[in-house]
Amino acid sequence: GAGVSQSPRYKVAKRGQDVALRCDPISGHVSLFWYQQALGQGPEFLTYFQNEAQLDKSGLPSDRFFAERPEGSVSTLKIQRTQQEDSAVYLCASSLGQNSYEQYFGPGTRLTVT
Amino acid sequence: QKEVEQNSGPLSVPEGAIASLNCTYSDRGSQSFFWYRQYSGKSPELIMSIYSNGDKEDGRFTAQLNKASQYVSLLIRDSQPSDSATYLCAVSTNAGKSTFGDGTTLTVKP
Numbered sequence: 001g002a003g004v005s006q007s008p009r010y011k012v013a014k015r016g017q018d019v020a021l022r023c024d025p026i027s028g029h030v031s032l033f034w035y036q037q038a039l040g041q042g043p044e045f046l047t048y049f050q051n052e053a054q055l056d057k058s059g060l061p062s063d064r065f066f067a068e069r070p071e072g073s074v075s076t077l078k079i080q081r082t083q084q085e086d087s088a089v090y091l092c093a094s095s096l097g098q099n100s101y102e103q104y105f106g107p108g109t110r111l112t113v114t
Numbered sequence: 115q116k117e118v119e120q121n122s123g124p125l126s127v128p129e130g131a132i133a134s135l136n137c138t139y140s141d142r143g144s145q146s147f148f149w150y151r152q153y154s155g156k157s158p159e160l161i162m163s164i165y166s167n168g169d170k171e172d173g174r175f176t177a178q179l180n181k182a183s184q185y186v187s188l189l190i191r192d193s194q195p196s197d198s199a200t201y202l203c204a205v206s207t208n209a210g211k212s213t214f215g216d217g218t219t220l221t222v223k224p
Binding site for chain 2: 031033035040041042043044045048055056059089091101102103104105106107108
């Protein structure tokens with residue numbers, strides 16, 4: 001079956017621009033996660049949804065970061081007024097939830113802020 | 115101190131040998147433990163999950179968990195050059211976020 005998809009795969013933004021990153025989870029997966037991965041490091045948690053409810057946003061680094069999942073399926077991570085330190089790979093993962101905790105990752109979006 | 119610690123490596127083993135990857139974690143409330151493989155330029159791929167103390171085997175992979183020692187490991191038997199990758203350990207306290215280590219880079223030499 002289809003895995004997690006993300007778009008765009010690559011994004012170059014000028015400092016100060018807003019960007020929107022999309023994640024399409026595996027069909028039927030209740031939980032959706034966003035992570036940020038810097039080069040040479042493990043993924044860092046940003047935020048988590050169960051259906052349309054955002055249950056944990058403790059990892060969002062600033063109020064410039066905003067995520068939504070309005071219909072409990074596709075999710076968008078928005079970054080306002082991008083800064084150079086936002087350059088990273090943004091990973092989306094989904095899991096079945098309901099006592100099934102394995103997370104499956106999409107290919108990621110590589111964001112470069114110039 | 116990071117919540118999840120892994121030796122960064124690189125770990126180099128000859129083809130056919132056993133590769134042993136280790137991970138320690140700090141949160142005693144952790145309940146779910148995962149190993150991911152990440153090839154350069156790719157996203158993490160789940161290879162093993164383990165939830166209770168002991169060993170769990172899947173093909174050439176064996177995950178071992180010791181909650182008392184807050185230690186989880188991954189053994190790869192009959193290592194192949196295609197196993198060369200970064201291996202990420204991830205730990206979760208519930209069905210929510212996972213906390214990842216920075217990974218161990220494994221190189222399997224033909």
